[in-house]
Amino acid sequence: MSNRQDEGLSAFARRMHASGTNLEQHTPNSIFSRIPGSEIPQHKIKHSAKVTVVGVGNVGMACAQTMLSAGLLNELALVDVLEDRLQGELLDLQHSAAFLPRVKIVADTDYGVSADSDICIVTAGARQREGESRIDLLDRNVNLFKKIIPELVRHSPDTILLIVSNPVDILAYVSWKLSGLPPNRVIGSGTNLDSSRLRSLLADKFEVSALNVHGYIIGEHGDNSVPLWSSLSVANVPVLNFHDKKGVQYNKETLEEFHKAVVKSAYEVIRLKGYTSWAIGFSVASIVKSLLRDQMHVHPVSVLANSFYGIDYDVFLSLPAQLGSAGVLGIANLPITEDEAQRLQNSAKILRGMLDKSKMQ
Numbered sequence: 001m002s003n004r005q006d007e008g009l010s011a012f013a014r015r016m017h018a019s020g021t022n023l024e025q026h027t028p029n030s031i032f033s034r035i036p037g038s039e040i041p042q043h044k045i046k047h048s049a050k051v052t053v054v055g056v057g058n059v060g061m062a063c064a065q066t067m068l069s070a071g072l073l074n075e076l077a078l079v080d081v082l083e084d085r086l087q088g089e090l091l092d093l094q095h096s097a098a099f100l101p102r103v104k105i106v107a108d109t110d111y112g113v114s115a116d117s118d119i120c121i122v123t124a125g126a127r128q129r130e131g132e133s134r135i136d137l138l139d140r141n142v143n144l145f146k147k148i149i150p151e152l153v154r155h156s157p158d159t160i161l162l163i164v165s166n167p168v169d170i171l172a173y174v175s176w177k178l179s180g181l182p183p184n185r186v187i188g189s190g191t192n193l194d195s196s197r198l199r200s201l202l203a204d205k206f207e208v209s210a211l212n213v214h215g216y217i218i219g220e221h222g223d224n225s226v227p228l229w230s231s232l233s234v235a236n237v238p239v240l241n242f243h244d245k246k247g248v249q250y251n252k253e254t255l256e257e258f259h260k261a262v263v264k265s266a267y268e269v270i271r272l273k274g275y276t277s278w279a280i281g282f283s284v285a286s287i288v289k290s291l292l293r294d295q296m297h298v299h300p301v302s303v304l305a306n307s308f309y310g311i312d313y314d315v316f317l318s319l320p321a322q323l324g325s326a327g328v329l330g331i332a333n334l335p336i337t338e339d340e341a342q343r344l345q346n347s348a349k350i351l352r353g354m355l356d357k358s359k360m361q
């Protein structure tokens, strides 16, 4: 090994050590590590897929519409407690049949309709009113989940649960506990959306496609999320400490303004239109595509984080996770700075504190 490589590895080891990460599990030549307690992945591309969406409100229907437009499904089941709303949405979607590949769409208040789903997406429950935080929804939505999750798993024991309702990280943890499923099959949509918001802002700034902005926001979805400036790049050019032609330096302070804008953006959309829907619909469809098509694509999504990045207790938060037909295939061992590790620890502690308060041990 050359001195240069040696130096690189030592720097990596120092950073991982600083973040409290177990180096035996996270060696530099293993890019991904499995979540302890996960199933051994069986890879299969699902050409005949059934997905259930629970909650046919703004978010549920945006998810349904985006997945149908992307041609990802053979069968879509909708579940809600509001019978008329459910039937109205069912008919409205069925009327799009002439414009879509053939898809069976069914809807009922009874969970029997969800039987044998490959993925169950939960968007049911209260949403933020103007001025409310995501955490304010906790008690209302935990109570709904106590009914919803056991019903879904009873009818689809082999399913993957994809949680979207807020507070998403806490509800993903609650769903894992209520379902009894292995951790690879419970995912929260997490910061896949926050990361897209950041990438779209930087894409505008640098006049480039957001597809060429590479970077993650991890941790809690929303207020205490953690931007990873150290690995952010545009077309593989590192952004941290980049000087543009106008003399603007993208140091931590200037980049933090982008993160503040990301955190504010959901509140801003809610203030303007009452709820957010389109971006989360696309975010969910991108996750569903990676799962059903066994794409092994990496998404920052909410997963059981115990044993990663120095976190040594049960909590769900977003980490860069490789997704395939078995759900979460592995977590990327991304080198992060001490400052980023510290922020992630804070995010984890806040979420764990909420779980302790909500008595969901």
Ligand SMILES: NC(=O)C1=CN([C@@H]2O[C@H](COP(=O)(O)OP(=O)(O)OC[C@H]3O[C@@H](n4cnc5c(N)ncnc54)[C@H](O)[C@@H]3O)[C@@H](O)[C@H]2O)C=CC1
Pocket (backbone or CB within 6 Å): 054, 055, 056, 057, 058, 059, 060, 079, 080, 081, 082, 085, 123, 124, 125, 126, 127, 128, 137, 144, 147, 148, 163, 164, 165, 166, 167, 168, 189, 190, 193, 221, 275, 276, 277, 280
């Ligand atoms: N994770 C994320 O990035 C995002 C999460 N959200 C969250 O998604 C959730 C849904 O938001 P919206 O669709 O705007 O709300 P909404 O009020 O439009 O829809 C909620 C739906 O859930 C249904 N519902 C309520 N209790 C139910 C139960 N026990 N079983 C089945 N269905 C039930 C309601 O009848 C309603 O149709 C909220 O918690 C919101 O905060 C919203 C945007 C982004």
Ligand SMILES: CC(=O)C(=O)O
Pocket (backbone or CB within 6 Å): 134, 166, 193, 222, 266, 276, 280
């Ligand atoms: C509501 C919400 O969680 C979001 O749009 O980020």
